[in-house]
Amino acid sequence: QVQLVESGGGLVQAGGSLRLSCAASERIFSNYHMGWFRQAPGKEREFVAALSRSGILTRYIDSVKGRFTISRDNAKNTVYLQMNSLKPEDTAVYYCAAGLVYGSWSREDYQYWGQGTQVTVSS
Numbered sequence: 001q002v003q004l005v006e007s008g009g010g011l012v013q014a015g016g017s018l019r020l021s022c023a024a025s026e027r028i029f030s031n032y033h034m035g036w037f038r039q040a041p042g043k044e045r046e047f048v049a050a051l052s053r054s055g056i057l058t059r060y061i062d063s064v065k066g067r068f069t070i071s072r073d074n075a076k077n078t079v080y081l082q083m084n085s086l087k088p089e090d091t092a093v094y095y096c097a098a099g100l101v102y103g104s105w106s107r108e109d110y111q112y113w114g115q116g117t118q119v120t121v122s123s
Helices: 026-031
Strands: 004-007 010-013 018-024 033-039 046-051 058-060 068-073 078-083 092-099 110-113 117-122
Touching: 004 092, 018 026, 018 033, 018 092, 018 117, 033 068, 033 078, 046 068, 046 078, 058 068
Parallel strands: 010 117
Antiparallel strands: 004 018, 018 078, 033 046, 033 092, 046 058, 068 078, 092 110, 092 117
8 A cells, every 4th residue: 555645846936935744644654764765767766855754854955955844744744855945956856755665865765655746947
């Protein structure tokens, strides 16, 4: 069954904002660390941000530090990625993932994946 469901993608102008959501099953939300990855056309899927199961620790790639914020709402079993000051190079399909290793940049450390949501930033 579907364990992670992303939403919130869309088309936005450079400098704008979007908030991605990832609704998880309660089992996953309670037991796994969460992460966001993205994949641009013709490129490898890359790590973007991670949030520990406790919600205390966060990790980001350098290119999004200060612009993106990962957070969680325990009451809704949902993880968010708030994206501000968006740039055309942020255009990609964004994936939510859940894993037992906090903050890993490796896709192999994440056991569950969402279907992805498209983010397009126009210049």
